Amino acid sequence: MKRSILIHPDPRLKTLCKPVDDLSDELRQLADDMLETMYAAPGIGLAAPQVGELDRLIVLDCVKQDDAPPRPLIMFNPVVVASSDDTNVYEEGCLSIPDQYAEVTRPREVEVAWIDRDGNAQQEVFDGLWATCVQHEIDHLDGKLFIDYLKPLKRQLITRKMQKLKRERARA
Numbered sequence: 001m002k003r004s005i006l007i008h009p010d011p012r013l014k015t016l017c018k019p020v021d022d023l024s025d026e027l028r029q030l031a032d033d034m035l036e037t038m039y040a041a042p043g044i045g046l047a048a049p050q051v052g053e054l055d056r057l058i059v060l061d062c063v064k065q066d067d068a069p070p071r072p073l074i075m076f077n078p079v080v081v082a083s084s085d086d087t088n089v090y091e092e093g094c095l096s097i098p099d100q101y102a103e104v105t106r107p108r109e110v111e112v113a114w115i116d117r118d119g120n121a122q123q124e125v126f127d128g129l130w131a132t133c134v135q136h137e138i139d140h141l142d143g144k145l146f147i148d149y150l151k152p153l154k155r156q157l158i159t160r161k162m163q164k165l166k167r168e169r170a171r172a
C-alpha cells in the first residue's frame with residue numbers, strides 16, 4: 001500500500017539507517033510499497049527513511065522515456081564501491097523537501113553493489129540520471145539530504161520554508 005512520505009525537518013531523515021541482515025516478506029512488502037509510493041509521487045527514487053523505516057533499502061526507476069519499459073530497482077544494503085573523478089551537476093529535488101530545487105555536484109559514474117529482492121548480490125555501473133539518483137538515495141540511508149551540500153544560508157532558508165509548510169499542513 002502507498003506509504004506517507006516524511007517532510008524535512010524530521011529526525012528520522014537524519015538517522016543512520018540499519019543494514020538489512022535477513023531478508024523477510026515484511027521487507028519485500030516494504031520495498032513493493034515504496035515502489036508504489038514512488039510512482040504515485042511521482043518520483044524516480046525513494047529511500048526507506050523517507051517513509052519512516054530506518055532500514056538500508058532504496059528503490060529507483062530513472063527510466064524517463066515514456067515509451068521505454070520501466071526498470072524498477074530494489075536495493076538492500078547498497079554501497080558505492082567505485083566512483084569516477086569527473087563530476088556532473090544536476091538540479092536536484094527531494095520528495096521529502098517538496099518544490100525546492102538546487103544544483104548538486106556528484107561523481108558522474110558510480111559502481112554500486114547491493115542485495116536484490118531475491119537475496120542475490122548485484123553489482124552495476126550507473127551514469128547519467130541513474131548515477132545522480134542512486135547517490136541521492138544512498139545519502140538518505142546515511143541521514144544526508146541534498147540541502148546538506150548547499151551553503152548554510154540557503155539550507156536554512158529551505159528548512160524554514162518546510163517548517164512553515166508543515167505548520168500549514170498541520171492546521172489543514
Ligand code: K2U
Nearest residue numbers: 043044045046092093094095096133136
Ligand atoms: O529521494 C527522493 O526524494 C526522490 C528524488 C530522487 C532524485 C532527486 C534528485 C535527482 C534525481 C533523483 C526525486 O524527488 S524524484 C523527482 C525527480 C524526478 C526527476 C528528476 C529529479 C527529481
Ligand code: ZN
Nearest residue numbers: 093094095096
Ligand atoms: Zn530525496
